[in-house]
Amino acid sequence: MSQDWAIENFLEIKNNQLYIDGVSAVDLANEHGTPLFVFSEKRIRHNIGRLKRAGDFIDCRLKICYAAKAMSTMGILKAVKDAGSDIEVNSGGELWKALTIGFRGDQIIFNGTSKEIWEIEKAVNAGIYAIQVDSVVELAMIEETARRLNKRANVSLRLVPEIESSTHSGLQTALLTSKFGMMPAEAHAAFREYKDSPHLNLAGIHLHIGSQNPSAAGYADALQVLFHNLLAIFNETGIKLSHINLGGGFPVNYLRDRSVEGSFPDEEREMFAADFEPADAISNAWDVIKRSAESANAAELLKDITLLLEPGRSIIADAGVCLTSVRNIKTRPLPGSSLAPGHSSVDHWLLTDAGFNLLLSTATYNWYYQLVSAERAEVGHDFPYKLAGPLCDGGDVYFDIEGLGRLPEHRLLPKDVELGEILALLNCGAYSMSQASQYNARFLPPIVLIRDSGHPELVRTRDTFRDLAANDIY
Numbered sequence: 001m002s003q004d005w006a007i008e009n010f011l012e013i014k015n016n017q018l019y020i021d022g023v024s025a026v027d028l029a030n031e032h033g034t035p036l037f038v039f040s041e042k043r044i045r046h047n048i049g050r051l052k053r054a055g056d057f058i059d060c061r062l063k064i065c066y067a068a069k070a071m072s073t074m075g076i077l078k079a080v081k082d083a084g085s086d087i088e089v090n091s092g093g094e095l096w097k098a099l100t101i102g103f104r105g106d107q108i109i110f111n112g113t114s115k116e117i118w119e120i121e122k123a124v125n126a127g128i129y130a131i132q133v134d135s136v137v138e139l140a141m142i143e144e145t146a147r148r149l150n151k152r153a154n155v156s157l158r159l160v161p162e163i164e165s166s167t168h169s170g171l172q173t174a175l176l177t178s179k180f181g182m183m184p185a186e187a188h189a190a191f192r193e194y195k196d197s198p199h200l201n202l203a204g205i206h207l208h209i210g211s212q213n214p215s216a217a218g219y220a221d222a223l224q225v226l227f228h229n230l231l232a233i234f235n236e237t238g239i240k241l242s243h244i245n246l247g248g249g250f251p252v253n254y255l256r257d258r259s260v261e262g263s264f265p266d267e268e269r270e271m272f273a274a275d276f277e278p279a280d281a282i283s284n285a286w287d288v289i290k291r292s293a294e295s296a297n298a299a300e301l302l303k304d305i306t307l308l309l310e311p312g313r314s315i316i317a318d319a320g321v322c323l324t325s326v327r328n329i330k331t332r333p334l335p336g337s338s339l340a341p342g343h344s345s346v347d348h349w350l351l352t353d354a355g356f357n358l359l360l361s362t363a364t365y366n367w368y369y370q371l372v373s374a375e376r377a378e379v380g381h382d383f384p385y386k387l388a389g390p391l392c393d394g395g396d397v398y399f400d401i402e403g404l405g406r407l408p409e410h411r412l413l414p415k416d417v418e419l420g421e422i423l424a425l426l427n428c429g430a431y432s433m434s435q436a437s438q439y440n441a442r443f444l445p446p447i448v449l450i451r452d453s454g455h456p457e458l459v460r461t462r463d464t465f466r467d468l469a470a471n472d473i474y
């Protein structure tokens with residue numbers, strides 16, 4: 001039996017087991033223990049290639065800057081770099097990681113709402129491609145820092161485009177009510193004020209409409225906003241910007257298994273099952289602004305410009321799988337069991353070793369990760385279980401604990417799951433390990449990266465007792 005989640009030459013079933021890039025998930029779990037994250041270098045390369053195809057449909061240079069916050073373990077950053085992507089960082093720590101891995105300054109852009117002086121100094125000293133400026137106050141800080149260092153900082157001003165995406169409210173970043181960026185009028189005033197500063201290279205403008213955006217149309221709206229501002233800045237100051245940055249947010253289809261679609265409300269389903277080609281979205285958006293530029297007699301402004309994208313999720317989410325073991329099993333009578341005849345009057349609970357300390361989005365955003373038995377991948381997944389993690393926290397569950405219907409009540413797996421059975425949570429690569437914590441003094445897990453060659457390589461070891469108290473003084 002083939003399964004909807006299978007992807008040829010990547011996620012496959014052999015001998016009833018899940019194979020990742022030709023390597024048995026069960027063998028990896030047995031060798032390294034669980035929980036265990038497994039990443040595919042081939043898939044990372046494939047995803048970056050897919051995004052780069054957008055470059056074939058535009059008349060300017062395309063620069064892909066991987067959003068490091070999605071996953072910034074050093075071995076993964078190296079794989080991203082080797083696959084030909086530049087990088088977007090969000091803190092002095094991520095900047096340090098990027099430089100340590102070997103990204104050149106001109107491959108790095110730096111976002112963030114609350115940058116500290118040491119972070120700005122580090123960015124200016126590294127001569128990065130752009131510090132993305134969140135406010136007028138921050139721009140003054142950057143100018144002052146660059147002046148003190150006798151350097152010139154490349155900057156790009158982040159705009160509030162007021163574009164609503166139908167993604168999760170916590171993933172919206174372009175609304176007036178969100179915390180990011182400055183109003184276009186403030187940005188224009190800043191361009192006027194600093195246009196002659198020898199310490200600032202006012203290179204670009206930036207926006208980001210949100211993460212896991214279900215609709216491609218948002219990118220055309222966003223690029224239009226960038227073009228109108230580009231034109232206004234040129235008209236007001238004579239500055240011809242060298243780049244525009246459209247942000248990230250390209251979606252990943254978390255609902256490849258269509259059999260569970262009916263368990264989601266329409267809006268959640270639309271978001272989790274979002275699926276469009278980034279190249280199509282960009283090609284369409286570019287056609288729109290090209291027409292705008294021609295009718296405004298401003299085609300020159302798009303000549304020699306560079307279009308930046310900052311994708312995180314679409315590069316790393318489906319390249320990562322979390323393997324977890326069933327550590328406890330129990331049945332529990334259903335509350336007020338007045339079920340129709342033929343239905344079970346008990347819930348079957350499976351308690352695994354991967355909780356929201358590793359997959360924070362399950363608790364914060366009710367995120368959905370498809371679950372597969374790695375040992376019985378070919379068998380029908382049609383028996384309902386209540387699935388929960390190991391944390392001493394009632395919210396550490398993989399179902400709809402709120403009772404708001406945003407997630408399925410149960411997870412489907414083969415009947416008679418046994419203690420120790422190895423399960424795989426798919427599409428787990430983004431915003432998982434990068435947000436993970438040692439809550440309940442749990443060890444952060446190891447990470448295996450399956451190389452292009454098919455060789456599995458450990459790129460992170462499991463925490464030890466020492467790591468649990470590494471910085472504690474006692």
Ligand SMILES: Cc1ncc(COP(=O)(O)O)c(C=O)c1O
Nearest residue numbers: 067208211248249310311312313
């Ligand atoms: C400014 C910025 N750029 C890029 C990203 C990456 O988004 P995604 O991982 O959805 O591509 C984010 C995340 O929300 C962001 O805030």
